[in-house]
Structure formats: structure tokens, C-alpha cells
Amino acid sequence: MSDKVYSVTQLNKSIRKVLLERSASLRDVWIEGEISGWKVYQSGHAYFTLKDAESQISCVLFAFNFANCQKAFLEKARPDAGAADGIKVQVRGELDLYLPRGSYQFKILQVRIAGVGDLMAKFNELKEKLAAEGLFDSARKRSLPFLPHRIGIVTSPTGAVIHDMGTVLLRRFPNIEIRLFPAKVQGDGAAESIVRGIEYFQNSEWRPDVLIVGRGGGSLEDLWAFNEEVVARAVAASNVPVISAVGHEVDFTLCDFAADVRAPTPSAAAELAVPVHADLAAQVEDLSARLVRAPRAAGEQRAQTLDHLGARLSSALKGVADRIEARISRASDRILASIRAAGISAGHRLENASARLELLNPESTLQRGYSITLSADGHVVSSAASVAKGDILETRFKDGSVHSVAS
Numbered sequence: 001m002s003d004k005v006y007s008v009t010q011l012n013k014s015i016r017k018v019l020l021e022r023s024a025s026l027r028d029v030w031i032e033g034e035i036s037g038w039k040v041y042q043s044g045h046a047y048f049t050l051k052d053a054e055s056q057i058s059c060v061l062f063a064f065n066f067a068n069c070q071k072a073f074l075e076k077a078r079p080d081a082g083a084a085d086g087i088k089v090q091v092r093g094e095l096d097l098y099l100p101r102g103s104y105q106f107k108i109l110q111v112r113i114a115g116v117g118d119l120m121a122k123f124n125e126l127k128e129k130l131a132a133e134g135l136f137d138s139a140r141k142r143s144l145p146f147l148p149h150r151i152g153i154v155t156s157p158t159g160a161v162i163h164d165m166g167t168v169l170l171r172r173f174p175n176i177e178i179r180l181f182p183a184k185v186q187g188d189g190a191a192e193s194i195v196r197g198i199e200y201f202q203n204s205e206w207r208p209d210v211l212i213v214g215r216g217g218g219s220l221e222d223l224w225a226f227n228e229e230v231v232a233r234a235v236a237a238s239n240v241p242v243i244s245a246v247g248h249e250v251d252f253t254l255c256d257f258a259a260d261v262r263a264p265t266p267s268a269a270a271e272l273a274v275p276v277h278a279d280l281a282a283q284v285e286d287l288s289a290r291l292v293r294a295p296r297a298a299g300e301q302r303a304q305t306l307d308h309l310g311a312r313l314s315s316a317l318k319g320v321a322d323r324i325e326a327r328i329s330r331a332s333d334r335i336l337a338s339i340r341a342a343g344i345s346a347g348h349r350l351e352n353a354s355a356r357l358e359l360l361n362p363e364s365t366l367q368r369g370y371s372i373t374l375s376a377d378g379h380v381v382s383s384a385a386s387v388a389k390g391d392i393l394e395t396r397f398k399d400g401s402v403h404s405v406a407s
Contacts, residue, residue, distance in 0.1 A: 009099065016097035027094045031106065032114050033057075037219045038077065038084040046077075048084070049219075050091065050106065058098075058105040059091065070112040083250055085220040086120030089113055119220050123227055127254060130229070135236045136257040142241045144261060144272065147280075148209030150177040151273055152240070154197030157182035161216045161266045165245075168270035173277045179206060185215040190225035195234040202239050211238060212269045213255060214245030223247050226255040235259050245269030372396045 006014070033050035040046045044063030049056050066074065077084035093108040130136060151169060155161050162180060169176055181197035184190045194213065201208050213235060215223070225231065226246045232254040235242050244259035245266040256262040263269035373381040374394045381387055391406040 008102070012097065012099045012102045015102075016099065028092065028109075029094070030090055030092045031057075032088070032090045034086065034088045034118070035077075035084045036086075036221060050089070058103060059093075059108055060105055061108040061111065065109055068110045073111050073113050076113070078250075086123070087113060088118075088120075119224065123220075123254070126227070126229055126232075127257065130232055130254065130258070135232065140236075141260045144241050144243070145209050146275070148176070148274060150179070150206065150208040150210075152179055152181065152201040152208030152211045154181045154183050154194055154201070154211065154213045155215055155266070156185045159216060161214065164267045165212065165270040168267050169274060172271065173274045175277075176274055179208065185225060186218070186222055187225075191228035191231050194225060194231050198234045198238055198242075208240055210243060210273050211240045212243045212245055212263075212266075212273060213259070214243075214263070214266050214269060215247070216266065217248040217251060223251060223253055226253040229254075231255055232258040243269045243272055 031050065033052050033056070036049045036051055036056070038046065038048040044066075046061040046063075046066075048059055048061075050059050051057070061069075069077075073084075073087070073089065076087055090112050091106070091108045092110040093106050095104060096107045097104045134140070153162065153165060155165075157180060166178060169178055179201075181200050183197040184193040198211065198213065201211050213226075215226070217223075223246055226244075235244065235255055235258040241261070242259040243261045243263050244253070244256045245263040245268065246253045246255055247265075249264035261272060263272050372395070374396065375381055375387075376392045376394075381393065387393065387406045389406055393404050393406060395402045395404065
């Protein structure tokens with residue numbers, strides 16, 4: 001027995017040396033398994049677990065080795081958390097020991113797809129089955145109420161999820177009512193616990209307006225309870241609108257497809273569930289102010305409209321009056337001209353008549369040296385046969401008259 005005392009680092013280095021020296025056959029090997037817990041860091045390096053039915057091993061795929069990977073794998077393994085989970089792969093690499101943690105890992109040099117993992121195959125199969133039944137049809141999905149009074153939540157009572165959702169809900173709408181059904185969200189019995197929570201809120205006297213079902217992020221296995229058929233059917237059958245908030249934005253579960261609305265994260269679900277109270281108050285205040293201003297603005301608008309119409313009417317009437325006045329003026333001119341012409345014509349006719357009358361006037365005859373003989377009753381004697389013996393006659397000259405008795 002040696003009394004030598006090793007530091008932790010010295011011990012890990014010694015183990016690493018022994019591991020590398022005695023495992024030459026594991027320097028460049030292919031192993032097969034299903035990816036779980038896939039995550040790519042800002043450095044570009046990917047870390048995950050490769051597992052089979054009975055065991056698992058930690059793996060690292062450095063950024064500079066992505067170029068050696070199969071294209072089909074790279075298309076599936078986006079650099080998002082969980083993007084490659086469930087993919088069954090064959091990887092080539094070497095065994096190593098990670099000194100800071102004292103754990104051994106498999107450094108991967110190359111990756112190729114071996115086939116979809118068992119869980120992913122089960123997921124796809126069940127998804128197709130439920131989709132064929134119309135469980136995911138958009139036509140059956142309901143809109144969320146604009147202003148819910150009660151929010152029911154089915155999730156774990158511990159952890160950051162319920163805290164984050166409660167914080168967001170109460171910050172956005174402080175007097176909202178929230179009730180939690182403490183469900184198991186991972187492992188044996190989780191699916192049944194989630195279903196009990198959904199059914200509780202449907203049958204409870206405290207009936208919520210919106211139901212949020214979810215949990216935080218994790219691997220495909222961690223989230224599997226939300227892929228169980230009983231959960232998907234319970235969500236689809238809920239008589240309360242359901243928001244599914246499972247995992248991170250890149251995680252999709254059957255619960256998401258069955259729900260009325262899918263939220264990318266639990267916090268986002270809280271934001272979708274209720275509006276911001278302060279925003280609503282500001283909108284109400286603005287609408288109230290607009291309601292007060294509206295009649296006055298409408299009156300002012302009508303007054304301006306009447307002013308404009310009055311001005312247009314006045315202008316139109318003035319135009320009509322001007323046109324009528326011009327027509328009257330022209331008619332007057334024509335009438336006056338006609339009257340003047342008629343007067344002149346009448347004057348001419350009068351003068352002609354006067355001249356003719358003057359010619360017919362007996363007095364005019366006398367002026368020319370003739371005389372006129374009148375009977376006693378004043379009639380002109382134009383024939384000797386009309387005079388009887390003894391008739392008194394008057395003969396007129398231009399300068400006097402003479403009376404005589406017919407013999």
C-alpha cells in the first residue's frame with residue numbers, strides 16, 4: 001500500500017494515460033446508438049448522449065469535424081437544442097477522458113445516419129395515426145378568449161416553469177385568477193397525471209377560460225409523456241381552449257399538434273393567454289378621450305361642411321342670379337329695341353295717316369280755293385238733285401261762309 005497522495009487532477013491524468021495506452025483498439029472505432037440531449041454551443045461544438053436499450057455514453061462532436069459528417073445527418077441536425085434527438089446514428093471516433101469532470105467520453109470524428117430511433121419512429125407512427133383521424137385539423141381548433149378571468153395550468157409544481165408562467169401572467173394582468181394542477185411531467189405515470197389535470201379543470205366548479213399544459217425543455221425521452229396518445233386525445237377533447245407549452249421552441253410534441261394553440265415556451269404561453277393590463281387601460285383611456293372628442297369633432301366637421309356647402313350654394317346662386325340678370329338684361333334690351341322700333345314704325349304710320357287725313361279734310365280743300373255747300377242739317381251737298389226748292393244752304397269759303405235759299 002502506497003502512502004502517496006494524488007490530487008484529483010493527477011489521478012484523472014493517470015487514469016487517462018492508462019485508458020489511452022491500454023485501449024489502442026478503441027482509438028478508431030464505429031459505434032451505433034440513438035442521439036439524446038443534442039446541444040450545439042456558441043463555440044460550434046456539439047454535445048450529446050449516445051445510447052441503446054441498456055447503456056449510454058457521453059459524446060462530443062467538435063465543430064471542425066462537422067465537415068466529415070454525412071450530409072443527410074447535417075440536414076437533420078440543425079444547430080438547435082434537441083434538433084437531432086431520436087436519430088439513430090453510427091459514429092466513428094475514439095475514447096477519451098475529460099479531465100475537468102473526470103468522466104470518459106467518445107470524441108466523434110464522423111457521423112452517418114443508421115436509421116430513425118425507436119422513439120422517433122413511434123412518434124411519427126402515432127402522429128400519422130392521429131392526423132388521419134383529424135385530431136390535428138386546424139378547423140377544430142378554437143381561438144383563445146380576448147380577456148380570460150381564470151387560467152388553469154397543468155405542470156410540475158416545482159421548478160422554474162410554474163414560477164416563470166405565474167410571474168408573466170401576474171405582471172401582464174395582476175388580478176387574473178390562476179390555479180395549478182400539480183402534475184408529474186416526466187417518467188412513469190406522467191402521461192396519466194397530465195390527463196387527470198386536464199380532466200380536473202373540465203369538471204371543476206372553478207372552470208378556467210384557458211388551460212395551459214406544459215413543462216420545460218429536455219430530451220426526447222424527457223418530453224415523451226406529452227407524446228403519449230392518451231395525452232394528445234385528452235387535449236383534443238378538452239372543452240376548454242388549450243395552449244400547449246412543452247419544451248423549447250425547437251421541441252414539437254403530439255400535445256402541440258392537438259392543442260388549440262402551440263406556444264414555443266411556457267413563458268410565451270403566459271404571454272399568449274392574457275393581454276397586458278396597462279395596455280388595455282391605456283386603450284380604454286384613449287377610447288374614452290376619443291369618445292368625448294368625437295361629438296365635438298363631428299359638430300365641427302358638420303359646421304365646416306355647412307360652411308362649405310353654404311359658400312358653394314351662395315356661389316352657385318350668385319352664378320344663377322348673374323345668368324338670370326344677364327338674360328333679363330338682354331331681354332330688356334330686345335324689348336326696348338322692339339318698342340323703339342314699334343314706336344318709330346307707329347310714328348311713321350301716324351304721320352302717313354295724318355297726311356292722308358289732312359288730304360281728306362274738307363278744310364284743306366277750302367284752303368286750295370274750293371268751297372263746300374252744306375244743307376241745313378250740316379250734311380255736305382254733293383249733288384244738285386239732293387236740294388229742293390226753298391232749302392236753306394250754307395256755302396263755306398276759306399275766309400267765311402254765305403247762306404242762300406235754293407230756287
